[in-house]
Amino acid sequence: MPQDMPPSGGYEPVQYRRNLPVRGFRPAYYLLAVGVVCTYGFWRYGQGMRQQNELAREKMWSRIHLIPVLQAEEDRDLVRRALASQAMEKELLGAQTKVYNSDRFVRPTYAVIPTNVTK
Structure with missing residues (x-):
């Protein structure tokens, strides 16, 4: 009996790996996309921080420029209260002490006392 020999041209290669189709992009493309998105996000964050710093600076300078006006209003209120106190004292006592x-x-100090306090 003749011995079996391989066919002419040899056997087909044995498939030992799974033949799965490649899905999605290459990992380098994903890495590039993440880098672009992060770069854009950090750029926008930097712009927002610049804007916040500018708004804080503007707020600080507006308060600095309002201090003289607020001080003048407080002084006017103080003079009005002092004159009213002197008039009331003169009316009650007949003379100014x-x-x-x-x-x-x-500078007088005034304490604001709530009206709904129970004694």
Whole structure:
């Protein structure tokens, strides 16, 4: 009996790997896309921080420029209260009394007392 020999041209190669189709893009493309998105995000974040810093600077300078106006309003209110207090004192006592032994101006302090406090 003749021995079996391989066919002419040889056997077909044995398939030992899975033949799965490649899905999606190459990993380098994903890495490039993530880099582009992160770069854009950091750029926008930097723009936002610049804008926030500019708004904070503008707010600070507006408050600095408002200080004299607010101080003038407080001084006017203080003078109005002092004159009203002197008028009330003169009306009640008939004369104006000196509280301090000095002519130096002492800034009065006022305490705001809530009206709904129970005693």
